[in-house]
Amino acid sequence: MERLAWSRVPLVEYIYSKFIIGGHNITMNQTFSVLSYNVQAGIGTKRAHHYVTRAHNQLISSKAKRQRLRSIGKFIAGYDVVCLQEVDPGGRRAGFTNQGDVLREASRHSHFIHQENRSVRAISRHGNAILSRVAFKSFEDLKLPGRIGGRGALVVELDMDPATVVACVHLSLGPDDQTEQLEFLAEHLNLPRYGRARRIVCGDLNCAAQSAPLRRFSELSELRPLTSAVHKTYPAWAPRLGLDHILSNNMGLDHQVVVEDVDYSDHRPVSADFKVSTYKE
DSSP states (O other): OOOOOOSSSSOOEEEEEEETTTTTTEEEEEEEEEEEEGGGGGGOOSSSTTTHHGGGGGGGOOOOHHHHHHHHHHHHHTTEEEEEEEESSOOOGGSOOOHHHHHHHHHHHHHEEEEEEEEEEETEEEEEEEEESOEEEEEEEEEEOOSSOOOOOEEESSSEEEEEEEEEEOOSSSSSHHHHHHHHHHHHHHHEEEEEEEEEEEOSSSSOOTTTHHHHHHHHHHOSSSSSTHHHHHHHTOOOBBOEEEEEEEOSSSSEEEEEOOOOSOOOOOEEEEEEEEEEE
């Protein structure tokens, strides 16, 4: 894995990109797939009581956790752009290994970037990651506001036609913080440098598609949830809440939104398809 010297925000620590310089263009007229998944740092909670009886998994690494991450990596290999939340970039519970590297190695995505948003000393590190088969033109590490710090948005511009910006987000639990964080994100995505680019926001937003924070975000950004009340993602073993979403300003298409039936985490992943003409590997 190589480290790149350029970045709009130096706090982004790693990016893997075999073809980010000198890649070749692929021309097509089809769809590319986007997946959002809170991977719970590979802990794999299966029942509500496991949050208590298996709390030690929040503190230490294990063979089962490493195998679960490899299984997640093989699952996400089927998607072109993957937005991940709750990825540990090297805490003790991750065996002092960047879980994003493990996932990228298993999925064989060409491009990888992550951000770290919070660190619990000697125990865990918390962040988001994006894996992609499409090259990145640029990337930004945004720290979201809130009463308690530790939430972020990882934003990339994909090297494709039409111009596409993807944000991987993990919001706080309270609606007031969520509203403040989404207002901050909307202001950023409305910056002139993004022009008329297609915008896609993915993540564990900890609120429903029709919640007040997301309605406010739609008013400010012109992005609308592709997910709805029928797309329930939490808890994975008996989903009854729709907390994980994909939003876009590209609303004129049948996006085939799907909640995937896998249980490697306490959340289920959600995916959607988008049209593309050309992209650079």
